[in-house]
Amino acid sequence: MYVNTTSSRVLTCFYIAGVLSCIISGYSMTSYNIHWIRQKPGKGLEWTGRMNTGSGTDVIYADSLKGQFTLTEDVAINTQFLEVKSLRSEDSAVYYCAAGLELRSGDLHV
Template sequence: MKAPEGITHIWGGGMFRFKDSLKNKFSLTVDSSSNTVTLTGQSLQTEDTAVYYCAHLHSVCCDIRLDQTPSQVKIPGHSVKVSCTISGYSMTSSNIHWIRQKPGNGLEWIGRMNTGSGTDVIYADSLKGQFILTEDVSTSTQFLEAKSLRSEDSAVYYCARQTH
């Protein structure tokens, strides 16, 4: 499963720009009166099959990076610990959310940790006790640990930053 890729973004006044490789494949309409954005595909092919999402970004700034652990394969019953290393901003100024996507399914929120706090952690009710979020402020890294993996935990796992 591939990581999500951006198709387009919209900024003030309804202006938008597509990635060059997608200019002829998609169109976008913005209806400010109903706060609706519609993405339409033209001449789509089998390789365009995907789950498409719309997301709102509160703000974009700086040269911010979240670098994750490379792909890992584990067997049921074992544990895994994946990392998300933060650079380009202070580790005390945001939340890091952990999300997973099982094959053929939408995104599932696992939980979040307020960076630099070590203790301000919230987990999805349905996943409490399955995952542990920790951090190492000295290396600007957060960790998602799963113990006693089950086959249904097979997924692509993501970290994402939320500004305060």
């Protein structure tokens, strides 16, 4: 589990039954895009994808991970989900969720 506390905003990420969950508290999740990032052992950070929260459909994935990851959300419980299909050993990493504004494609401001 990873907990990021920035001022009064909290993002909690945990893994249950094949799905990573990112619970947002302290603000409305529809105010920000939620980005997913992972860090494999001994490696740098790798952006995996993002969802424009509240849209349910505006999702972008890293090219190398298209078809392997699926992002969904439940706005009623302020939670976003990352499902990894066909989990492989190379998917072993610490996964993070981060709230950010996207000003233009590729920019992440947290």
